[in-house]
Amino acid sequence: MLILFGCVAIFSASTTHIGEYVSTQNHWWKQLIFAAISLGMMFLLMRLPMPILDLVIIPAYIINILALIVVLFTPEVSGAHRWFNFFGLHYQPSESAKLFTILIVARIISRENMSEIRQIVYGLGLVILPVILILLEPDFGSTLVFMFSLIAMLVAAEVPLLYILLLISPVVSILSSLWWPAIIIWLVLLVGLLLWNRLSWITTAIAGILNGFLALIMPVFWNALKDYQQDRIVSFLNPMADPLGAGYQIIQAKIAIGSGSVAGKGWLQGTQKNMNFLPEHHTDFIFSVIGEEFGFIGALILLTLFGLFFWRLIRAVGEIRVGERRIASAGILAYLMFQTFINISMNIGLVPATGIPLPFISYGGSNLLFNALGVGVVLKYLNERGFMK
């Protein structure tokens, strides 16, 4: 418990800490206020009687879905319909949707007498609605968060891995379609695995055909993509192919992080950041600022903090006995963990730039608030267990 509190405190503190030197404008004190509000909300949540939290989940999910629909009709901000603007404060409904969707999925799939297939279908059904709406914004990165949370929740709900494999098999098919021998190996492997586990012939056949079809249709999709979308993917594979456009951020982030070397350039000394070579350095690319100014040691410390924090969350998942809460905690864990790793990987050029912020560190109010609330929910579940004991 204490460690967890410690972690949260450290992260919250580091939020303001980093926010301070990153910004030339007023980002840092805004972020400070956000942090205070977020922590306040978190403690408020801890005080909230459990039944109220339980009651609020379903309406919150529904209202959130409506907000996601409404936000599509707001004026465009940097090419996407993602934000509501209240008196200069931006609220991004996809942030709250992540948390509420996790909670509602946990509620539904933890019901008794649910078959495993039903758990998958219901979970997928609940997730797909916000995913489609968010894809329309468009915000591809956020939708991935949903999918990974769902998988983690299914794992926590003790759905056999085989079913989860079936669930993610289309994605693997799509990826493997880039190279035809990979498709063949993958399809043989999949069908073999299904047969070996004595799944019905029909299931096996459907899965095989569906995946084969997906793999074959992908080149068609690829050609249907707009040029700039193709560019994004190509630039991920080879950032130098378009150094001015899509690959620019990744190159600059890599230079920034790499030039931090072992010890870093010191606080406020990041040359790349200061010269504005690096775009969006207070939001999605904040990690490269850390990497540049604090070097490998600083990055390692941050990674360790995150590692400890997640380790504690995993233990919390193990400790919580109530099915719904355990599943929800797993979802929250996956949600935070996935964002963390994708964001850092994106900064060091391991994955394409997808626009996912770094939890607790990146600038952004709704993101910070709902990350904190997510942790709050897990803490609350832990507390409840304490009282019940």
Next chain:
Amino acid sequence: MIKNFSTLVFKVTLVVLTLILVVALFRLQVLKGEYYRHIAESNFVRIRRVTATRGEIYDCKYRPIVVNIPAHDLYLTTSRINNTERLSVFLKIHFGIEPEELKELIFAQRFKAYEEILLADNLSYDTVVALSERIADYPELNFRIGTSRNYLYPNHFTGYVGRINEDEYKLYRSEDYSLNAYIGKTGLERYYEVLLRGRDGKEIMQVDAQGKSLELFGENTSIAPQNGLSLILSIDNDLQEYANSIFPPGLKGCVIVSDAQTGGILAYLSKPDYDPNIFMQKISSDVWAGLNSPSKPLLDRIIHASYPPGSVYKPVTGSKGMELGVINRHTRLASCSGGLKIGNRFFRCWSSAGHGSLSIVDAHRVSCDVFFYDLISKIDLDAMALHAKACGVFDKTGIDLPNERGGFYPNTKYYREERGIKGSLAGYKANLAIGQGEVLTTPMQINAFFSAIARRGTLIQPHLLMHTMGSARITRDEIQPLEKRRLPWSSETMQVIRDGLWAVTNAPGGTARAVNVPGATSYGKTGSAENFMGRTTHAWFVGFIETDKPEIVVTVFIENAGGGGAVAAPVANKIFNYYIGNLEKIRQPATIPPQFADGAAGSEVLPHSSVEPKPEPSAHHEETESSHPEETP
């Protein structure tokens, strides 16, 4: 047990992911740290756009129509600004750039502060000389030699280019347009934008403190610009100029000369015209007022305006009569005594004296209205509308220019539903028969129709482009196959109509006897179209000449100028005679100029090579960057 399993999965995932990141970070920061540190410390990464030279436009003999000329531009690098106030005052005084405008530019550029923005273009040499001293105080400002378009004569077909605007930028951002880009706004510049533009090159330059390139990214990081393709048009500059010189001064109208065999346009003249070069500078208010004067110099009367065709439309009505078998070559219709009574209205012929009873050939020759009044009374209106459409007189011709306008021909449905006319349509039909009433066509459509008659039935999409030159030679057919179809006419109908058109210019009493072309056989049709706008009729003449083969089709249209035979036909006659008089010269094959001699020549530019200006007009001018702004002129 199972609970342990799920936490085990999470733990393994966490450890694996953390390890991956640690290893990746180790590699990036510890192993290659020095490398990146080196880049970053010397980091004045310049990512430079090397603008591709826009393709030029030439006539059929490779004589220039639109060329690039060197021009002085003023650029701003926002990352070097140290005093915005001072800068905005300076820019306001010398370049008339409002402080607000500057602020917006800086904001729009905030993520690309290293990239230069074009602040002002086509500056006069005097301005550059006068300010070059002062500008040394502003390291963020830079004069550069770029290129500008030079339109060698006023016309409507080339169109012009302009700075990309916000909407266009949004639309084309994914196609790698920069905020500094020029884009075709109208005419060929717009229609063939993709071909003309080429592809900008890019260069990553790592410059050290002394301004020397470090080449840290290796050699393959710059992308050489792919210069735009030059367009070779069917236009013949001599013919264009000649047509321009003989067009009755002060009048409005247009002249089209097209190749009777290929459909290529040889001369394209719409009057009054404007000089596209005025769009290359800031437009003064009196120039702007001139452009918007009632005579509409910006209006391309060839494809953007439609008019009643009057009698030049008569072959359409006549041919339908032939096709239906209502008449044959010898059928004589109602006798013309200066008009014909239809219902209870008397429809007059243009000649009050009357023409008597005529056959179709003679009806064309003297352009008798009564013949066609009587003919259309025997034909169903909707069948007539379909026939007119099949003749191509009302559809867009598909010429390679943007925003072509279509024509109009009414049918029964139109009169009943849109006009609410319940009674007989006979009177409306009579008007339609002679190209009056609701019929509207563009001069280009009429020209395309007569070209089809010159070709004995093949309707070809008119076009300006023949092929491109530069890094690739692409013919018009490869870009977009030319549409060809047949007029729905039997050979008998074709012969009769052609005889009628021949009689117009050759037989006694023909309305265009003024057309006399020694050395060629001429055909034609006059028209004097009444219109609701003016008191005087629009004058039309469309005709073609043949030597051993069909040569050219000429359409002359003059607004509110009088009779076609008296006003329009003489213009066409001069063009025919000029053409026949210079036949040898015109038929002589064009010699390919040196800059295109080996196909790809002149299309590739090495990024570092072409700072010095080149003598020929197609020289490539690169945006050059100096690390020491004080050294620039």
